[in-house]
Amino acid sequence: MANQNNSTKVVTGKVRLSYANVWEPVSVEGGKPKYSVSLIIPKSDTRTIDAINAAVENAIKQGAGKFGGKIPNKAALKLPLRDGDTERDDEAYKGAYFVNATSTTAPQIVDSSIQPILDRSEVYSGCYARVSVNFYAFNSNGNRGIACGLGNIQKLADGEALGGRTTAAEDFASGAEDDFLS
Secondary structure (H helix, E strand, C coil): CCCCCCCCEEECCCEEEEEEEEEEEECCCCCCCEEEEEEEEECCCHHHHHHHHHHHHHHHHHCHHHHCCCCCCHHHCECCCEEHHHHCCCHHHCCEEEEEEEECCCCCEECCCCCECCCHHHCCCCCEEEEEEEEEEEEECCEEEEEEEEEEEEEEECCCCCCCCCCHHHHCCCCCCCCCCC
């Protein structure tokens, strides 16, 4: 996971996936369809946080051309690492930072043995994973900053599904047949 030299790539520690659109790209407000996920990173995972901060610094330096050839003050940029305690009113984000990662190409999704996961129900909002991400500079339509590109996903563990979604087994476990027409 260590961020080497001037690298902008990071492989996270154990993070929780949220808003996981990793199987099919989704268009936001008519834009180009993208794969996306919000990575919830525990504040206690200082290795991942430090690696992300170093990669962001490297992306700012490498992206100077996007900023008119000068390295801008970080306060003037939109940065990808955000505080879940202050920016989200969601229990899943408490005590955590988060980054939103996107890509126009599908991530490879593997299990802990690095074997492809084919069952789409295996990777969902709420499960735990390691994720490779890449940070890069952007400057478009008056917005300047560092974005987070989605690489690949390695599922590590199941977790409680986020978003209130239930499984068919949970919904129909009672086996009772209600005759609502009689």
